[in-house]
Amino acid sequence: MSGFTIDDWILDLWIIGTASLVAASCALVGVFLILRRQALMGDAISHSVLLGIVLAYLLSGSNSLSIMLLGAVIIGLITTWLSESLHKISRLQSDASIGIVFTLFFSLGVILVSLYTGQIDLDQECVLYGEIAFVPFDTLVWGDIQNGGTELGPRAFWLILIVFILVVGSIVFAFERLKTVTFHPSLAVSLGISISFWHYFLMTLVSMTTVASFDAVGAILVVALLIIPAASAYLFAKSLKNMLLLAVLYSQLAVWLGYAVAFQLDSSIAASIAVSAGLLLLVSLFALQLHKRRQKHFYTQQLKTEQAG
């Protein structure tokens, strides 16, 4: 069939919907990573999650949503715990221990993927950029498809929707706690708030977001969505709430821009979205630098006139 049809529209809608939710969840979680200076931990978890997914597939023999989520959360927490213990016990710098742990986990994941290609729905390429264009074809079905079961739309969409609701819910309900733990860790300790609980809580959110984004953007591009919109928001934000909203705004702009770019160049949608996020950051940085320079110029002029007068 040639030309534009309703079906095409619906496919595009599913793709954009999934991408928007992925980008928004990543941006929200990323804000805390940036503020708590754990950008590298986010990087590490997103790499390790691959091993969690592959192991969950291989051990359970199914790719149900709950098992994938569980596998990813467990491996995410193990990554965090292992790099922290390695840092403490071996007295290595913390970024070094993070690097050692996640490169090992990611390698094991890639090796398993290359060993079992065909048996599981993964190959090396989809590990890297995900297959957001194929997202609409892997649908979730309620009941038996032969006996009048209903198609509920893409699996990836529902997974990221659940995670998005969890992320937003946690941030809304635990806003004050998260704020205290993020900005005043020592105050939090004196108030009896468990720092390590909230640390692992955030890492759980990061793992869940990463695994839910996996189908859409793959294991590595998710780092761009976690860090870049949140870092852009960090440049301008005046409060935590402000920063969360700005980060989501940046992420949505990146999705629309990226989709357009991918359409124009016939390139990977996920990669184009990540590149757009980076371009938006560059533009913001440029504007900020320009503003700074102008302000400096303005003040030096003022100073000169004052001295003259």
Place this chain on the structure above:
Amino acid sequence: MNAFDAYPTTDFISQAWHHLQVFWSFEDINATWVLFGSLLLGMSASVIGAFAFLRKRSLLGDALAHAALPGVMMAFLLSGSRDAEVIFVGALASSLIGFWIIDWLPKNTKIKPDAALAITLSFFFALGLMLLSYIQNTDLPDKSGLDKLLFGQAAAITSEDIQLLIIVTTLVLLTVLLFFQKLRLITFNRSYAKTLGINVKFYEMLLAIMIVLSVVVGLQLVGVVLMAAILLTPIAAARFWSHQLSTLLMLAALFGAISAILGAQISYVAPAMPTGPWIVVSLSLLFFISFLVAPKQGLLKRYLEYRRLKQRVILENILRTLYKLLEREHFQRNQFTLAEITELRSLKSIQLKQSLAILNKRKLVIEAQQRYSLSEEGLLKAIKLTRRHRLWESYLSQHADLNSEQVHQQAERIEHILNKEQEQQIVAELMEQFDPHGSPIPKLPSQNLQEKSQ
């Protein structure tokens, strides 16, 4: 393609064995070059990575490797060729831009160094993947094989790649050898190096360029994604074995070389296997072995030391308890039951019996009919310990604002590690004859004799 699909399993094993024989007989000239190249790459990357690690920039290599990807793609798009030199120049250019951004961001904006690293890494990688997907959807010739740069593939390497690899790694190793003293100084004491008039900025730039060169030249073999590990893990493993920089570098080079050869071999034997991940797995194995058994800082050594210390503490505590009992009986009775000992020092009865058996064997305690007494040697040791305990208690109660219970707890720990000189220092400062609880501070028999003779 799957390695196991290519041949039935038994065939696969014999095939693999055949490949292995070919590999090590040096008959296949290309395989020999791959071997040689991996060896050199493993060595140069580990050595240059060591400097990054020691300067606390462990993950710089990770970011720079990711940053090379868009340069490679752009170079291919602009020139239309996949020659080793073209790809090398492209990768070098974009890695250097990445390095500049990582440096610039934290200095000029609010963005922190870790975020700057993550931003650069992910943005450049995304750009590279975008260009790669664009290239794959076009009909340019020679486009296949570019994706092998992601995880590396020893089997796909051309002889020109190997030649370039050998030239560059040799250059890197020679540079390190030539400027070793200055690089060492800058690594460990940057400000001192500056006062000596060394051009720190120049050598830092040199190091950065060497890192970028090693990363770029290793892409074909290790891949963009995992290049970080070959820079970082060897030196982290070596660190457990030595503190001497030259030894560290040699060990790191050895680890790097071993794992690079292993990885290259596995992917040569099973061509569907990417090389990078196997190099990382063998490296991690070396790391964990070092972590466990290294003689200086290995976990096993530290655990054994901890056990030994713990045992010594228990034994010394029992000796001191026996002395206390002796003191309670005004030195009239030197035979005590287990019940009397546990009354003063709570220990599990099995542990107590075991420890007493050890003390008996060392002739510090004499056992007779379920009763225990200090031997002459044991008494001397017990006096020494009690003396240190009570000296420390009086010292703390005079010089620190602690109550008698806190003082006791501190002394429980310090008595086992005080040495003779420290003991004499405390004596010189104190005039006390009694500890804060009112017990006399015992004197060593030799001192008693001295005082009597005076």
